[in-house]
Amino acid sequence: MEKFYVQLDGFSRQLVHDYEGVMTRVAKLGYNGIEIFYGLHGGYTPEGLKNFLDSIGMEVISSHVELEDTEENLKYLPGTGCKYMINPGLAITSEAEAFEAAELLNEVGRKCRSVGLKYGYHNHSNDFLKVGDKMICDILIENTDPELVAFELDIAWAYRADVDAPEYIKKYPGRFELIHVKETKEFPMKLDFMKPIPKDKQGEKDISGWPKMSPEAAKKLDEALSINCELGRGLVDMKAVKTAADAQLCKPIYIVERDYAWTGDIFTTLAADSGYLRAL
Numbered sequence: 393m394e395k396f397y398v399q400l401d402g403f404s405r406q407l408v409h410d411y412e413g414v415m416t417r418v419a420k421l422g423y424n425g426i427e428i429f430y431g432l433h434g435g436y437t438p439e440g441l442k443n444f445l446d447s448i449g450m451e452v453i454s455s456h457v458e459l460e461d462t463e464e465n466l467k468y469l470p471g472t473g474c475k476y477m478i479n480p481g482l483a484i485t486s487e488a489e490a491f492e493a494a495e496l497l498n499e500v501g502r503k504c505r506s507v508g509l510k511y512g513y514h515n516h517s518n519d520f521l522k523v524g525d526k527m528i529c530d531i532l533i534e535n536t537d538p539e540l541v542a543f544e545l546d547i548a549w550a551y552r553a554d555v556d557a558p559e560y561i562k563k564y565p566g567r568f569e570l571i572h573v574k575e576t577k578e579f580p581m582k583l584d585f586m587k588p589i590p591k592d593k594q595g596e597k598d599i600s601g602w603p604k605m606s607p608e609a610a611k612k613l614d615e616a617l618s619i620n621c622e623l624g625r626g627l628v629d630m631k632a633v634k635t636a637a638d639a640q641l642c643k644p645i646y647i648v649e650r651d652y653a654w655t656g657d658i659f660t661t662l663a664a665d666s667g668y669l670r671a672l
Contacts, residue, residue: 393634393646393669396573397453401429402650403658408432412444417659419448422666427478427647428455431465438471445472453645454544454570456480456514462500470507476570476645477504478512478544487524487531494535501540512542512570517579520553533564544570545637546649548620551627552579558629558636570645571637573669575626577619620651623668634672 398418400407406414411434415426425445433441445451454476457465465477479497484490501511513536519529526534533543545568550557561568624630637644646669653661 393672395424396646396648396666396669397425397427398423398662399427399429399456399572399647399649400432402648402653402662404429404432406658407434411435415445415450416448418662419450421659421663422670423450423648423662425451425453427453427649428474430456431461433468438468442471442473454478454512454647459500462503466503466507466509469509474509476512476542476544477509478514478570480514481516481519482513484519484523484528487526490523490528490531491535494532497532497536497541501537505540510542510569511540512544514544514572515546515549517549517553520550520555533567538567542569543567544572544647546572546574547628547630547633548572548574548576548626551576552619558632561633561636561640565640566642568637568640568644569642570647571633573623573630573646573648573665574651575621575623575628575630577621577626579619617652618654620654622654623665630668630672 403414403418411432415434418426434444436444441452452469452472452474455465455469455474456478457469458480462477469477477500479500482493482496484493497511497513504511513532515529519532520527522528523531529543543564545557545561547557550560619626634646637646648662648665648669650658650662650665655661655664
C-alpha cells in the first residue's frame with residue numbers, strides 16, 4: 393500500500409502538549425496525512441494548518457465532526473484542504489430512526505457539497521443490527537445519495553459484529569470511499585443498540601477529547617481497548633479487505649485508527665502499523 397493516513401485520536405494526549413513535534417514525528421513514520429479528531433487543530437487557522445502540514449509532507453484528508461459542531465466545521469475545514477467531514481456515529485434504535493438518519497445525512501451532505509466537502513458516515517458494530525428486515529447500515533447506504541454521502545467502513549467494528557467486511561464492501565461497491573484500518577480480537581461484549589446519552593449525563597472531556605476518568609477507570613478502559621491488537625494478529629483479513637476496496641471504482645482512502653498501543657508505546661505501535669501497510 394503506497395498511501396495511508398492516521399486518525400489523531402490514538403495520540404491526542406500527546407498532541408495537546410506538543411502539536412508540531414508530535415505531528416512531525418508521526419509524519420516520519422510514513423503517514424501521508426491525518427483525519428482530525430475532536431477539533432485538534434493545534435490552534436492553527438485553516439490555512440496555517442494546511443501550510444504546517446505541507447511543510448512536513450502531510451495533509452488533512454478528513455475530520456470526524458459531531459453533529460452539533462457541523463456549522464463551525466463547514467467554515468473551518470475547507471481552508472485546510474480537507475476532503476471529507478465524517479459523522480462519527482449515530483444512536484439508531486429503530487427502523488424509523490434509520491430512515492430519519494439517512495435523510496439527515498443527505499441534508500448535511502448537501503451543506504458539505506456547497507463548501508467543497510463530502511459528508512461521510514463512520515459505522516460501529518451497532519450499525520449492523522437489524523431493524524425490521526434490514527441492518528441499520530443497509531438502510532443508511534440504500535437511502536443516501538452517493539453524490540452527497542460516502543461511508544467510512546470501520547473494518548474492526550464490522551468483524552466484531554460478525555460481518556465479513558470484504559463481502560460487505562462488495563455488496564455496496566463504490567460507497568466505501570474511506571476505510572478505517574483497525575485490527576480486532578474476538579469482541580467479548582454483547583452487541584446492543586447504541587443509546588443516546590443525555591447532555592447532563594455525559595462525562596467531562598479533557599482537552600485531548602478523551603473522557604476525564606480516575607486512574608482505575610483509565611486502566612479498565614485500556615484493558616477493554618486491548619482488543620485493538622497488532623495488525624495481522626486478529627480477526628481481520630486485511631488483504632481481502634484491500635482487494636475488495638481497491639476493486640471499487642472510487643479510489644479508497646485508508647486511515648489507521650489506533651485505539652490501543654500493543655507495543656506499550658503509541659509511536660512504536662504506529663510505526664509497526666505503517667510498516668505492515670507498506671508491505672501489504
